[in-house]
Amino acid sequence: MNAALAIADLRVHAGDRAVLDGVTLTAGEGEHISVVGPNGAGKTTLLRCLIRACRPASGSIRVFGKDLGAYKPKELARLVGYVPQGDRSLAPFTVREFVMMGRYPYLRAFSPPASSDRDAVERALADTGMEPFAERAMPTLSGGECQKAFIAAALAQEPRILLLDEPTTFLDPGYQDEVARLLTRVTRERGATVVAVTHDINAAALASARIFALGAGTVVYAGSARAFMDNAVLARVYGREFLLAPHPRTGTPLIVPEAPPWAP
Amino acid sequence: MGAVNPGRRLAVLAVCALAVALAAPWIGYGATPPAAAFAPFSGTADAEIFWRFRVPRVLLGFLAGAGLAAAGAAFQAMFRNPLATPFTLGVSSGAAFGAALSIQLGLPAAILWLPGGAVCALAGALLAILIVYGLARSHPERSIAVLLLAGVALSFFFSSLLLFLHYLADFTRSFLIVRWLMGGLQKTDGFAGVLALAPFVASGSAIILAFTHELNLLATGEDLAASRGVGVRRVQAVLFFAVSLMVGGIVALCGPIGFVGMMVPHMCRLAVSPNNRLLVPASLLAGGAFLAACDAFARTIIAPAEIPVGVITALLGGPFFLWLLAGRRRRDRVPGEDPA
Structure with missing residues (x-):
């Protein structure tokens, strides 16, 4: 190995x-x-x-x-992608803007995101079930939704x-289970x-x-x-x-x- | 407004800012006949007022306001603090001390083509920048916290020196120091000031605009920014110098004009977008237009006398910001708001 x-x-x-x-x-x-x-x-x-x-x-x-x-x-x-610990103060970006920041290592200054960047963002949103929240502002999310947005942003980065x-410490049992499954499935797929x-x-x-x-x-x-x-x-x-x-x-x-x- | 996309709101803002810039030179004591404006070299009193005083003054105000607002937006993102202003790191206090010292010592009225006070103020600003940066560099692990604390402490230190000078000053000099501290554009005469300030604002704004992705990421936290590939220390150092030098130049030439640098970015966050990709250009436009408009107001409200524009900015801007805040309270984007 x-x-x-x-x-x-x-x-x-x-x-x-x-x-x-x-x-x-x-x-x-x-x-x-x-x-x-x-x-x-x-x-x-x-x-x-x-x-x-x-x-x-x-x-x-x-x-x-x-x-x-x-x-x-x-x-x-x-x-290498990173999902930090759960307690955080959030700048009021929309979820999609926040996930797009995961594409930073692929972007150039002054140029808008390429279609590959937008595709990676949409895929990360879909994989984490965050599509319905894409236009919501980060500070309005619940703890569980917020954690999924952070995971989506790290996935958009397409790290190996x-x-x-x-990842699950501050979540209720429902979300703990959801996030754990999500991580297993998505990381295995990728x-x-x-x-x-x-x-x-x-x-x-x-x-x-x-x-x-x-x-x-x-x-x-x-x-x-x-x-x-x-x-x-x-x-x-x-x-x-x-x-x-x-x-x-x-x-x-x-x-x-x-x-x-x-x-x- | 929520349905309109932020890019379109930025475009509307650009049109409004241009309209303010075009309209502002016409405002002032006594009407300007249009003929005078279109004949800059006619030698008439009206043409002289318009081209030698009004136009450069509007340009200077626009540049200063644009630079201060962009600086505020950059510092607020970098420090993750909605209360950050262009003056947070002590640049303006250093400049004020420099200016007061030149007034107190009666230094020459002009050094090269610039007013002597401005050169001394710039030197004071540079001194403050170097001290703060030197302190922050000695603690690389916690550079932002150290930068903020060092800046605030240095601000107090220079303010005390300023008070000391002020106390020693006679009536005339004391009056001059207070006037300088109010900040204003009323001494504008010809394009020298505009030409002196333009390089500061152009280079500072260009660097901030080039780093808008990084500002977004820094606003989400240093660790997260580092994990996304931002060279955090390098970006912070570049932004710190670019912003501080620009602010030093503005303060040296126009005095410490308050409010614009702190509140215009918040207004743009509410009215356009909190995304720095849009927020920085929006702040440049809105800051410029806001200061040009405030100055037009300042030179007409008690005409033929004038008020320093620094007195007007918060007087007009404060209530406007509160109104904007009240109107947005129900919506989700309140600056600096933490999750419940």
């Missing part, structure tokens, strides 16, 4: 503190991986390094075999690697590699091939999703054990909430 993404011994410092302290991680082409771990483990920092919003102190990041720093900004953006920062940072380890265990767990800036688990759902592993990552029960169809162990003693 060719590595779409290969991170080796990545270190990032914030002041004296090491946010990432030697992270090694790979993702094959078309592979779906999840990065999990407690708050403050450095998951978002890892993604920010991949879009070069954060400068590592040492280590290497290779995207399709080429050093991340060797890419021009637009060249990199044609390969899609980075997602907690053959894109997915790197998802998430707290939803049940969803990660079901959707992704491999899981990387970060703890205090280092990788504490890297391996198959199924083997991750084991209390020996979970205790290492989250510092406690959980109640596990198999998924009714796939048999994958999933975390279920403990019932209080007075529950009927």
